[in-house]
Amino acid sequence: MxxxxxxxxxxxxxxxxxxxxxxxxxxxxxxxxxxxxxxxxxxxxxxxxxxxxxxxxxxxxxxxxxxxxxxxxxxxxxxxxxxxxxxxxxxxxxxxxxxxxxxxxxxxxxxxLSEYAKIEKALSNYVGNLSHELKAPLTAIKGYVETLLEESYFSNPEISRKFLQIINDETNRMTRMIVDLLDATRNENIKENNLSLVSPYKAIIQSVKLFEGLAKQKNIEIEMDVPENISFIMAREDYLRQIFVNILDNAIKFTGIKKSGHIKILGIPDGKKVKFIITDTGIGIPENSIPFVFDRFYRVKDGEASSLGGTGLGLSITKKLVEDISGTIDISSKLGEWTKVTVSFPAGVH
Ligand SMILES: Nc1ncnc2c1ncn2[C@@H]1O[C@H](COP(=O)(O)OP(=O)(O)O)[C@@H](O)[C@H]1O
Ligand SMILES: [Mg+2]
Missing domain, CATH: 3.30.450.20 (PAS domain)
Structure with a gap:
């Protein structure tokens, strides 16, 4: 040269x-x-x-x-x-x-190095928060198990059932957090996996079932308006279920701190698409936070939301899964009143 x-x-x-x-x-x-x-x-x-x-x-x-x-x-x-x-x-x-x-x-x-220093600080804060989030349900589980082991409670079926229900819910909460973390670190591209025609109706029914107990306990009514013959979509059944579970998990969590509430799941054919609108009557999201809710680790820190557990990963994973099957997801909300999540998938033939 x-x-x-x-x-x-x-x-x-x-x-x-x-x-x-x-x-x-x-x-x-x-x-x-x-x-x-x-x-x-x-x-x-x-x-x-x-x-x-x-x-x-x-x-x-x-x-x-x-x-x-x-x-x-x-x-x-x-x-x-x-x-x-x-x-x-x-x-x-x-x-x-x-x-x-x-x-x-x-x-x-x-x-x-200031950017690196910031990232390192954010990461160590995050690990700190996460440990705290995982510790809270563990402490609750331990507390209830110890109480149950005492003869007087053990022999009382009504109290035992109540405690076991709490233990079950707390275990589920921890599992969801860990699943979130694992999903966020997995970099699998589902397009490369075999997609097939799956029924979103079935996925929704199965997802709602998971939350029935919790919803009842928190005085939340779940209403479903999804036609059984709604179009199938090209997806993977487990991923589709996870999309609905993540959305419902938030709906229950952020509605559950009110005395009572309502969650509506609406499924509508929309031209060549199938649209699902999940609306809850929970605490809502501040307007200036809405653009960030799909970011990894983002959680609303003010007000009532701050007291609830979570990793801030659920919606980012959900968005990735939705987009991998060529769908879209959108969220709108009115603080203190409602949150509406709209997911839309291209309809397949069946
Ligand atoms: N249905 C909802 N009602 C109120 N706030 C919500 C709702 N869904 C999501 N959010 C807000 O978006 C944030 C991010 O959600 P997500 O990624 O699922 O994280 P996590 O549930 O672990 O906090 C939540 O922390 C919450 O502030
Ligand atoms: Mg969540």
Whole structure:
């Protein structure tokens, strides 16, 4: 490759790095100063080139590291985290420009770590919250089991049944959280699996059955208006069931903290599509939170919603499953009054 072409490629790479790049010769004259360095130090490349590094970069610790490396052949590669501007952590890597045992200077790559720090903090908060969410049902289960083991309660069938029901619900809650987590980490593309014509009617009936006990306990009436002969859709039965279970789980959870409520499941043919509208009379979602409910880990943190368990993964998984079978999902709500989830699938023939 012609030398000039090569240099051009190298310049483009350096210019477009996500990290600041500064190279100096042995006398401290700046030889490379890319656009990220300009953004970081507020000095244009033209202004910086051939100036002394200490006149451009006013960070003593950094200059010392760079100059030390540019002058002492005995120095090897340096890697260090330096806090710049009092709060921003940077990973600094300094390499020597060495050719045939001759030292020409040094090159520093400066990577802003604040994004990583934020992600790490969010992750550790999340793990903390999750452990807390899992601990709550476990504590409840333990409490009820211990009480049941006491003779006086054990021999009372009415109390035993009530406690066992709570234990059952709490176990289900924990299982759903774990299933959410596993689903979120699974990166399976269901399009590659065998899809077949399945009955959404059957999937809905099975999903509703799972929640009957809980709904009754929470004084929630579930009304179904889905024609038994509603079109089949190309999907996988278990995934379709999971879509409905996730939506119903939210409907029950966010309605259950009111004294009573109503969930309506409406299934309607809609041209070449089949549409399902699940409306609940629960606590609703603040308008400014609606755009985020399908994001991974997102949960409404204010008001009543904050006291309820969950991973914030259910709707993101649901959306992925719906889209994998070429459907759409939409959510609308009025805070304090209702939430409506609409899912629509292309109808198959049967
Ligand atoms: N039917 C609903 N009523 C009120 N809020 C809801 C409803 N469905 C979803 N949300 C809001 O959307 C958030 C995300 O839902 P989801 O992904 O299922 O997470 P999770 O149920 O684990 O909190 C919930 O935390 C809640 O704030
Ligand atoms: Mg959920």
């Amino acid at each position: 012609a030398r000039r072409t090569e240099t051009c490629f190298q310049e483009v790479i350096i210019e477009n790095l996500d990290d600041a790049c500064i190279a100096v010769d042995k006398n401290g004259n700046i030889k490379i100063f890319n656009s990220m360095a300009t953004a970081m130090f507020g000095i244009s490349t033209e202004e910086a080139i051939n100036k002394k590094i200490w006149d451009v970069v006013k960070i003593k610790e950094l200059n010392n590291l760079i100059m030390d490396s540019a002058r002492n052949i005995s120095k090897s590669k340096i890697e260090k985290i330096v806090i710049i501007g009092q709060t921003t952590p940077y990973l600094i890597k300094i390499f020597q420009a060495l050719k045939e045992d001759k030292l020409y200077g040094s090159i520093a790559i400066l990577r802003n």
